[in-house]
Amino acid sequence: MSSSAPFSPAPITPCSSHTPPASDLSIPPVKVTRLGCGLPKMLCFDRYSFVVGGLIGEGGFGRVISALLEGTNKWYAIKIICKRRQYGTSGPGRIGIFYERDVMRQADCYNLPFVNRLLASWDDSEHVYLVMPLYQRNLISWIRERELYTIECYDNILQVATVELIQSLEALWSTGYIHRDIKPDNIMQDRNGHLILCDFGLAIPITHPPSPLVGTLCYMAPEIQSSDPVRYTHKSDIWSLGVVLLEMHLRRSMSYFGSCIDCTDNEILQQVQHRTINFNAIHDDLARDLIRSMLQRDPERRCTLNEIKQHPYFEIKCWDSSRRQRMSDEDVSSPMRFPKAVELKPSCPPVYSSLNYESICQGLTEDAENTHMYSHISVRFLDQGVIPRF
DSSP states (O other): OOEEOOOOOOOOOOOGGGOOOTTOOOOOOOOOOOOTTSOOSEEEETTEEEEEEEEEEEOSSEEEEEEEETTSSOEEEEEEEEHHHHHTTOHHHHHHHHHHHHHHHHHHHTTOTTBOOOOEEEEOSSEEEEEEEOOSEEHHHHHHHTTTSOHHHHHHHHHHHHHHHHHHHHHHHHTTEEOSOOSGGGEEEOTTSOEEEOOOTTOEETTOOOBOOOSOGGGSOHHHHTOSSBOOOHHHHHHHHHHHHHHHHTTOSSOTTOOTTTSOHHHHHHHHHHOOOOGGGOOOHHHHHHHHHHTOSSTTTSOOHHHHHTSTTSOHHHHHHHHHHHHHSTTSSOSSOOOGGGOOOOOSSOGGGGOOHHHHHHHHGGGTTOTTTTHHHHHHHHTTSOOSOO
């Protein structure tokens, strides 16, 4: 559950001693062994080096930084995951890295709409590195920027934004995964104004067995909070997205069900389970009906994705025009790309279909202290595409 704050990187000019010729990006590697005492100045893999710009966000298992690909003017986001903390928890904690990477690899391979993409990945003895497009603003900033819009103008923007978020959820599910942590912090805005679903650190295959409770309480479906272990379903993602849409329509940049800053966990749980949701505060009748159907506390009564797409709130042309607009924009989801030599292009079929969760976790937990006890998993991923040393 990493938190992502907006970050505007300042222009960085690499020192002349580090600037390679335009035709050769080969630089002596800079070994990064510790991240706890501050950010590294450089990150290197293969023939490519990055100048670190600053910290974007930090979570329990790692950090997200901005970085400039040396010799270019291209900025990226790099997620740095600490193996000791991630792998030391349990088998599921360790396999989660592969789930996160697989979602973003498929998004890049199949050009999935409004889903964050993986551009490259590698590891060293202590960390795993995931390179992604750099986005400047999250959904909270998106809402704040539109506080002064007229109702009519805001309604039109909301309809398009809602279509994009629903398409992002549909695209994610097509990879075989559910998100489990949909919230404004994990929805970013690209340079063309489109919304991008991000942070798949808690994503799991749809067929995943029951697991411990994870996620963000104020966006967590009621049925998830009241069971242990938990079997996550598509309906839990729909509830979370419904809360996000509720906040967007109310122009709230704070959680509707309280935040961990102002409320205890138990207070948040009580609000999610029992608080009467003021749907009447949504002035658009059709939007109110849509969000009400997504926020049914009984998952059996909660709407499905197909029912959402067929809801009269959306005009039929919304879906096609959204896709056309995205395709007409230049490099919407990945405004900054690596040279072909290091792009990740997994091949069909999707990676998740070859994973056997129980056997992998059994192998991972045989030696929790040895961070290299995953070679048998690496083979499963390596045979799906070109992966630099990971």
